[in-house]
Amino acid sequence: MKPIKFTIADGITLNVISTRKFKTAQLAINFLVPLRRETAAKNSLLSAVLLRGTAKNPTIADISRKLQSLYAASIAQTNYKRGEVQVFGLYSNFIDSKYSLDGCDILGGTLGMMAEMLFDPYIIDGAFCEEYVEGEKSNLIDKINGRINNKNSYALTRCHEEMCRDEAFGLDILGSEETVKEITHLSLYEHHKEIIEKARIDVFYVGAESPEVILDKVKDMFSGINGRVPEPLSTNVKRSSDSVREIVEYDSVEQTKLSIGFRTGTVLSDSDYYKFSVFSEVYGSGTTSKLFMNVREKLSLCYYCQAVPEAQKGIMVVISGIEAEKYDAAREEILHQLDEVKNGNITDDEFDGAIESLCGDYMRIYDSPDMLEAWYIGRSLAGRCDSPEDAARMIKTVTKEDISEMAKKLTLDTIYTLKPNEEDK
Amino acid sequence: MTETRKIESALLDESYYVCTHKSGLEVYVYPKEMTSSYAIFATKYGSVDNRFKLEGDSDFTEVPDGIAHFLEHKLFETEEGEDTFQRYARTGASANAYTSFNQTAYLFSCTDNFYASLEILLDFVTKPYFTDENVKKEQGIIAQEIKMYDDNPGTNLFYGLMGALYEKNKIRTNIAGTVESISHITPEILYKCYNTFYSPSNMILSVCGNVDVERTMELVDKYIKTSEIKKIIRDYPTESPSVFCPRFEKTFSVAKPLFEIGIKDTEISLDPRERAKKNLAVDILNDMLFGKSGKLFNDLYGEGLISRGLGASFEHNLSFSFNAISSESSDPEAVFGRFCDHCEEVKKNGFSKEDFERIKKVIYADIVKSFDSTEEIATNIVWQRFNDCGIFDSVDIIPTIDYDYTKDVFDKLFVPSSYALSIIRNPEE
Numbered sequence: 001m002k003p004i005k006f007t008i009a010d011g012i013t014l015n016v017i018s019t020r021k022f023k024t025a026q027l028a029i030n031f032l033v034p035l036r037r038e039t040a041a042k043n044s045l046l047s048a049v050l051l052r053g054t055a056k057n058p059t060i061a062d063i064s065r066k067l068q069s070l071y072a073a074s075i076a077q078t079n080y081k082r083g084e085v086q087v088f089g090l091y092s093n094f095i096d097s098k099y100s101l102d103g104c105d106i107l108g109g110t111l112g113m114m115a116e117m118l119f120d121p122y123i124i125d126g127a128f129c130e131e132y133v134e135g136e137k138s139n140l141i142d143k144i145n146g147r148i149n150n151k152n153s154y155a156l157t158r159c160h161e162e163m164c165r166d167e168a169f170g171l172d173i174l175g176s177e178e179t180v181k182e183i184t185h186l187s188l189y190e191h192h193k194e195i196i197e198k199a200r201i202d203v204f205y206v207g208a209e210s211p212e213v214i215l216d217k218v219k220d221m222f223s224g225i226n227g228r229v230p231e232p233l234s235t236n237v238k239r240s241s242d243s244v245r246e247i248v249e250y251d252s253v254e255q256t257k258l259s260i261g262f263r264t265g266t267v268l269s270d271s272d273y274y275k276f277s278v279f280s281e282v283y284g285s286g287t288t289s290k291l292f293m294n295v296r297e298k299l300s301l302c303y304y305c306q307a308v309p310e311a312q313k314g315i316m317v318v319i320s321g322i323e324a325e326k327y328d329a330a331r332e333e334i335l336h337q338l339d340e341v342k343n344g345n346i347t348d349d350e351f352d353g354a355i356e357s358l359c360g361d362y363m364r365i366y367d368s369p370d371m372l373e374a375w376y377i378g379r380s381l382a383g384r385c386d387s388p389e390d391a392a393r394m395i396k397t398v399t400k401e402d403i404s405e406m407a408k409k410l411t412l413d414t415i416y417t418l419k420p421n422e423e424d425k
Numbered sequence: 426m427t428e429t430r431k432i433e434s435a436l437l438d439e440s441y442y443v444c445t446h447k448s449g450l451e452v453y454v455y456p457k458e459m460t461s462s463y464a465i466f467a468t469k470y471g472s473v474d475n476r477f478k479l480e481g482d483s484d485f486t487e488v489p490d491g492i493a494h495f496l497e498h499k500l501f502e503t504e505e506g507e508d509t510f511q512r513y514a515r516t517g518a519s520a521n522a523y524t525s526f527n528q529t530a531y532l533f534s535c536t537d538n539f540y541a542s543l544e545i546l547l548d549f550v551t552k553p554y555f556t557d558e559n560v561k562k563e564q565g566i567i568a569q570e571i572k573m574y575d576d577n578p579g580t581n582l583f584y585g586l587m588g589a590l591y592e593k594n595k596i597r598t599n600i601a602g603t604v605e606s607i608s609h610i611t612p613e614i615l616y617k618c619y620n621t622f623y624s625p626s627n628m629i630l631s632v633c634g635n636v637d638v639e640r641t642m643e644l645v646d647k648y649i650k651t652s653e654i655k656k657i658i659r660d661y662p663t664e665s666p667s668v669f670c671p672r673f674e675k676t677f678s679v680a681k682p683l684f685e686i687g688i689k690d691t692e693i694s695l696d697p698r699e700r701a702k703k704n705l706a707v708d709i710l711n712d713m714l715f716g717k718s719g720k721l722f723n724d725l726y727g728e729g730l731i732s733r734g735l736g737a738s739f740e741h742n743l744s745f746s747f748n749a750i751s752s753e754s755s756d757p758e759a760v761f762g763r764f765c766d767h768c769e770e771v772k773k774n775g776f777s778k779e780d781f782e783r784i785k786k787v788i789y790a791d792i793v794k795s796f797d798s799t800e801e802i803a804t805n806i807v808w809q810r811f812n813d814c815g816i817f818d819s820v821d822i823i824p825t826i827d828y829d830y831t832k833d834v835f836d837k838l839f840v841p842s843s844y845a846l847s848i849i850r851n852p853e854e
Binding site for chain 1: 437458459460461508510511513514515516517518519520534535536537562563564565566567568569570572573575576577578579677678679680681683716717718719720722723726727729732733753783784786787789790791793794796797798799852
């Protein structure tokens with residue numbers, strides 16, 4: 001199930017995974033651009049405004065009714081970062097026309113709606129509708145401010161921000177309240193044109209239709225677009241940290257959230273990244289990892305404690321939620337377990353468990369169109385094209401020594417703690 | 426001794442087998458061509474089942490809040506001392522468990538060695554091992570789990586709403602209990618709950634993926650012992666149709682107030698097919714009245730009163746039933762007012778027949794979509810079975826739902842005395 005790749009125009013590719021495995025299909029149109037302070041908010045806002053109305057279907061109600069009649073086809077926005085690349089755009093999910101009860105062309109209808117959104121949006125006096133743009137600006141600001149609602153993910157994001165405060169990776173894909181406020185319906189419309197001209201566009205389809213049929217439809221969608229020069233994409237990697245910073249913040253939380261950020265010294269584009277994957281599994285992912293087995297099971301210091309790596313940027317954050325008075329014990333144990341891996345103290349169970357578990361994770365990707373797409377986008381940004389199956393094969397060649405070597409490359413960078421307010425008093 | 430039936434749906438182009446084991450355990454075997462296979466072993470026992478007795482017992486037993494969830498954590502412990510996750514690690518399965526208001530489930534997903542993993546699942550769930558020491562250890566871990574949820578505004582919003590809707594029903598209480606309630610848990614109480622609810626006739630095994638009946642049943646024969654089938658009598662408190670308290674408010678560090686509107690429903694039919702039909706009718710209503718094609722959402726969104734969609738979901742089973750509509754707003758009270766007005770208008774004038782027919786298609790398509798994952802299929806089988814339904818029933822029921830039936834369900838459900846509003850807002854506001 002490797003994707004078949006077509007070039008539609010300069011900087012526009014189509015990837016098709018044609019499979020009868022699913023009753024639903026999905027098609028995503030992803031814009032890939034450098035993550036920048038000046039454009040992050042505009043990119044986030046753009047998809048939201050495109051979803052508000054098209055020339056033919058000017059309101060959300062119109063679009064929604066149309067999609068409902070296409071058997072609950074959905075079109076939503078995508079927005080995430082991979083390293084210092086912002087990936088945003090539109091994503092659709094719809095059932096195979098075979099299951100339509102009235103012969104409706106679900107694929108054609110859904111792709112038609114996506115094309116309307118992208119190329120025939122709702123325009124007033126040569127720009128986006130001001131009311132829509134202002135409304136979505138205020139929603140985006142709510143989203144930015146709402147990051148604090150989820151304390152666990154907030155503590156992770158804050159650690160990323162502090163670690164990479166002078167690097168593009170530290171930017172929030174949503175932008176900041178200030179950058180959102182500066183956007184007008186006119187500037188956003190200009191930005192839309194620029195994106196169509198300059199962004200790298202990866203279209204991804206997973207479903208039952210043949211590659212030829214999809215190719216025709218996608219070519220139609222992008223017809224007339226040519227001579228594009230997409231911006232190059234890259235991620236600046238700092239292989240090791242120079243010093244350790246500690247950041248403490250307070251909020252009305254019951255539980256202290258601890259995030260320990262490392263530079264990993266290894267990134268996805270390295271030929272030996274697969275060794276790092278096994279290291280990260282042994283140390284901190286899943287239920288047989290050292291962090292789970294020791295910090296949680298043995299010492300019962302927490303409910304969750306895991307390592308979250310960012311493959312493109314070469315960083316990893318260990319996140320946990322702990323009792324305030326057990327803060328030192330937890331922090332010590334998390335670092336101690338890393339030393340254990342560095343010193344080669346890895347049991348056969350831990351080692352075999354990690355390999356088996358990773359293999360399972362890789363193979364499960366084949367059951368999820370979303371995960372397949374995310375996998376190949378990540379790989380292509382790192383200049384690779386190995387499949388999950390290839391990765392599963394590679395990790396079987398990793399040794400315990402390799403894992404220790406990977407661990408030794410880690411350097412501690414930033415320790416971020418979100419503490420309960422009471423302590424402050 | 427095992428009886429096997431094949432169940433098919435021509436419309437969905439899907440089929441599975443139901444086997445009734447001599448122990449009373451129902452086993453669902455659903456062959457499906459996917460890379461991963463999934464197994465779930467579940468008991469009809471959740472956080473609301475905390476007053477119960479077995480047929481023939483004179484008195485009801487009342488147990489501390491959070492015990493079903495605590496028991497779920499503790500079953501992973503084995504007498505041999507080997508951690509269950511460690512055993513699964515050798516087969517490469519990814520294992521987990523969860524406890525809801527009315528079920529506890531143990532599950533795994535794997536891409537290889539399915540039967541070896543199934544053996545682990547059947548083995549550890551049927552071999553409880555509780556000691557003072559291992560109970561004490563778990564109290565620390567679960568206390569942190571409870572505190573993690575305490576820090577989640579969504580959890581606070583939801584339980585606030587349940588506390589407003591219900592006076593006595595255990596759904597008011599966090600599934601995990603409180604740090605205080607779990608401190609009263611002992612190995613003896615755990616064994617009592619285990620022996621009551623983990624009997625084969627109160628459980629279901631559901632497997633989906635690269636699986637077959639014969640090999641699955643061989644393992645069931647090996648691990649599931651036959652014992653006397655005793656009826657479990659659960660004592661659920663009776664609730665008045667009106668809400669316990671119409672408002673809940675709590676301060677929390679959130680950017681914008683979060684709100685959830687609840688509608689308490691005490692009209693719960695004993696006929697499972699009628700419950701399933703009503704459930705689907707309310708799904709249609711929720712999508713039609715609060716979804717993105719509806720007037721209420723578009724008015725509120727256009728005016729900036731809400732900044733994202735209105736999430737609506739209906740929970741309908743024998744132990745509780747409520748409809749909930751949530752979002753965030755700078756003025757939840759105003760949204761609530763508009764919600765009430767909108768419902769009154771629908772009561773008076775009805776809804777569009779065209780909208781109704783279109784949304785029926787949506788509900789049908791959502792069901793079709795749920796057959797693309799071994800996890801979703803195996804999980805839905807359990808959920809449906811605990812509600813005395815089959816996984817293909819919904820697609821057959823949808824065509825029987827007409828406008829008049831749905832309007833009648835609406836009129837009975839949307840009664841202002843059964844509305845409650847839960848709000849989480851920032852202390853600075």
